[in-house]
Amino acid sequence: xxxxxxxxxxxxxxxxxxxxxxxxxxxxxxxxxxxxxxxxxxxxxxxxxxxxxxxxxxxxxxxxxxxxxxxxxxxxxxxxxxxxxxxxxxxxxxxxxxxxxxxxxxxxxxxxxxxxxxxxxxxxxxxxxxxxxxxxxxxxxxxxxxxxxxxxxxxxxxxxxxxxxxxxxxxxxxxxxxxxxxxxxxxxxxxxxxxxxxxxxxxxxxxxxxxxxxxxxxxxxxxxxxxxxxxxxxxxxxxxxxxxxxxxxxxxxxxxxxxxxxxxxxxxxxxxxxxxxxxxxxxxxxxxxxxxxxxxxxxxxxxxxxxx
Numbered sequence: 001x002x003x004x005x006x007x008x009x010x011x012x013x014x015x016x017x018x019x020x021x022x023x024x025x026x027x028x029x030x031x032x033x034x035x036x037x038x039x040x041x042x043x044x045x046x047x048x049x050x051x052x053x054x055x056x057x058x059x060x061x062x063x064x065x066x067x068x069x070x071x072x073x074x075x076x077x078x079x080x081x082x083x084x085x086x087x088x089x090x091x092x093x094x095x096x097x098x099x100x101x102x103x104x105x106x107x108x109x110x111x112x113x114x115x116x117x118x119x120x121x122x123x124x125x126x127x128x129x130x131x132x133x134x135x136x137x138x139x140x141x142x143x144x145x146x147x148x149x150x151x152x153x154x155x156x157x158x159x160x161x162x163x164x165x166x167x168x169x170x171x172x173x174x175x176x177x178x179x180x181x182x183x184x185x186x187x188x189x190x191x192x193x194x195x196x197x198x199x200x201x202x203x204x205x206x207x208x209x210x211x212x213x214x215x216x217x218x219x220x221x222x223x224x225x226x227x228x229x230x231x232x233x234x235x236x237x238x239x240x241x242x243x244x245x246x247x248x249x250x251x252x253x254x255x256x257x258x259x260x261x262x263x264x265x266x267x268x269x270x271x272x273x274x275x276x277x278x279x280x281x282x283x284x285x286x287x288x289x290x291x292x293x294x295x296x297x298x299x300x301x302x303x304x305x306x307x308x
Contacts, residue, residue: 002069002187003194006059010198013051018202018209021045026097028210044207047093048199049215053086055195056222060188074229075188077129078222082192084122085158085221088115089213109213119155126225127151135231154224157236160243161220162213163250163270168205170272170286172196175219177293178239181301182226192222205283235300242289246270 021027027043060079063069092109099109110118124147131146165171176196182189196219202208211219220243227236237244249271256265267277275285 002059002063003183003190003197006055006191006194007198009059010052010055010195011201012198013055014048014199014202014209017048017051018045021047021209025101027100028212044210046097046210047090047212047214048203048209049086049093049211049213049218050090052195052199052211052215053082053218055198056188056192056218057083059191059195063187063191069187074133075186077126077133077229078186078188078225081122081126081154081225082218082222084125085119085154086214086218088118088122089162089215089217091118093212093214116155119158120151122221123151123154123158126154126221130225130228134228134233136228136233150228153228153233153236154221156247157224157240157243158217158220160240160247161223162216163246164243164272165211165213165216166270167272167276167282167286168207169200169203170289171211171216171219172200172203173286173290174240174242174293175223176200177290177297178223179226180297181235181239181304182230182232185230186226188222189226192219205286232300232304235304238300238303239293239297241296242293246272249274 022045025043026045026047028046057079060069060075064071088110092115095109127147127150130150131143134146134150161171161175164174176193179189179193179196183193199209199211199215203211223240224236227233227239247270249266249269253264253266253269256263266274268274272285272289276282280288
């Protein structure tokens, strides 16, 4: 029932958030160099990840307090990682919204070095916890390899999921599919999946709300922590093939731009915009990226089942 509770609470909180955000003008600023079809999204409420994250924390916390859920240290680490990364995303969202309200819509929020510094602090804490809790370890390497590895994995994954959040329903749908193999073994995975369902009610095209960095950071952290702490670390690159492609497209674009003195490898990055500018409608890009994630997640699920 936790998945249902999370879906209903998320649906209610996100709907309430949209009403408040519209009255207060907490709208999204759209990139002027992006696809022209996105201009109509200007002013759509952003930071919808706040009520999404609140729903996850509330259902899990009340479940543990009420005795419906058994307290597990690994699940606490997942929640803590999602909340702390979500806070970083919220700071970024807050600065962008404030800039828009004060007449500086070109503000990009946190500087990259500021965001990375905070992400690495949270990632380091996660790395220490994961090195002690994850059932997966490398013989002969131990804590001093595991902790930095998990730190880098967390930071990289959070940014990959963040880049995926650029089309209506894309990041939420991809994350929901990625979590499916873990729903039967992790209450937090089930709760997160349910909360995403409530959020997607409003986020599917045409979106009434965007999750913002708050949501993408929190979901990226939750998905990564779940796969690591349940011993499925090596399946994460397979299920998260879309976020990986998104972040790699940005890396390739920047490197190629600098190497060639201003030429572009892709029409625009992250790569979902490349396909949009190539003539694919937004809904088609989202749907096909969901399908790719379904295939790779199904393959990972089969491999995970075979390994047990």
